[in-house]
Amino acid sequence: xxxxxxxxxxxxxxxxxxxxxxxxxxxxxxxxxxxxxxxxxxxxxxxxxxxxxxxxxxxxxxxxxxxxxxxxxxxxxxxxxxxxxxxxxxxxxxxxxxxxxxxxxxxxxxxxxxxxxxxxxxxxxxxxxxxxxxxxxxxxxxxxxxxxxxxxxxxxxxxxxxxxxxxxxxxxxxxxxxxxxxxxxxxxx
Numbered sequence: 001x002x003x004x005x006x007x008x009x010x011x012x013x014x015x016x017x018x019x020x021x022x023x024x025x026x027x028x029x030x031x032x033x034x035x036x037x038x039x040x041x042x043x044x045x046x047x048x049x050x051x052x053x054x055x056x057x058x059x060x061x062x063x064x065x066x067x068x069x070x071x072x073x074x075x076x077x078x079x080x081x082x083x084x085x086x087x088x089x090x091x092x093x094x095x096x097x098x099x100x101x102x103x104x105x106x107x108x109x110x111x112x113x114x115x116x117x118x119x120x121x122x123x124x125x126x127x128x129x130x131x132x133x134x135x136x137x138x139x140x141x142x143x144x145x146x147x148x149x150x151x152x153x154x155x156x157x158x159x160x161x162x163x164x165x166x167x168x169x170x171x172x173x174x175x176x177x178x179x180x181x182x183x184x185x186x187x188x189x
Contacts, residue, residue, distance in 0.1 A: 002117045003138035004109065006128045007035055010155050011145045016125055017152035018051065021145030027173050028143065029071035035141070036078040039121035043109060046088035048124035053096050056080055085112065087127055106134035125153045132156060132163060139183055140165060146176035
C-alpha cells in the first residue's frame with residue numbers, strides 16, 4: 001500500500017497561496033526536488049494542475065528558460081517527468097504525463113493507494129481538504145515560511161473537524177523557513 005503525502009508551502013498565518021511566502025531559493029528548490037523523487041505519482045486538482053503545468057512543463061523547444069538556475073531546472077525536470085493524476089469534473093482531457101480522474105476523488109485515491117510503490121503526493125488547497133476529510137492522508141508536510149501574509153487561501157480551510165498530528169521530522173532552512181512533517185496521531189477513544 002502506498003502512503004499519500006500532502007505537501008505545501010504555508011505562511012505562519014496559514015496562507016498557502018503560491019506567491020505569499022518567500023521566493024524560492026536554492027535550498028528550498030533542492031528540498032522540493034528531493035520530495036518529488038519520493039513519490040511514484042503526483043495528484044492534482046484542476047487549478048493546481050493548470051498552475052504547475054504552466055510553470056514547470058518542459059517548453060516545446062526542449063530548452064528550459066534562461067531564468068531557471070540549476071536547482072529550478074532539476075525541480076522542473078522532476079515534476080515534468082512525473083506520473084500525474086488530475087481530479088476534475090470540468091476538464092475533458094489532460095496531457096503532461098497525466099491521467100484524468102472523474103467522480104469521487106476519495107474512492108479513486110483510495111484505489112491508487114492500494115497499488116504498490118513508494119508513495120503518492122498531493123498538493124494544492126481544495127483537493128487535499130477532501131482527502132483529509134476522508135482520512136486518506138498519511139503524512140502532512142509543510143514548508144513553513146517566516147511570513148505573515150494577512151490574506152489568501154488558508155491551509156485546509158473548512159475542514160469539518162480537527163485532525164491531531166504528531167511531528168516526525170523538522171528541518172530548518174537558512175532563510176528561516178522550516179520543513180515540518182507530521183503523521184496523523186492515534187487518538188484513544
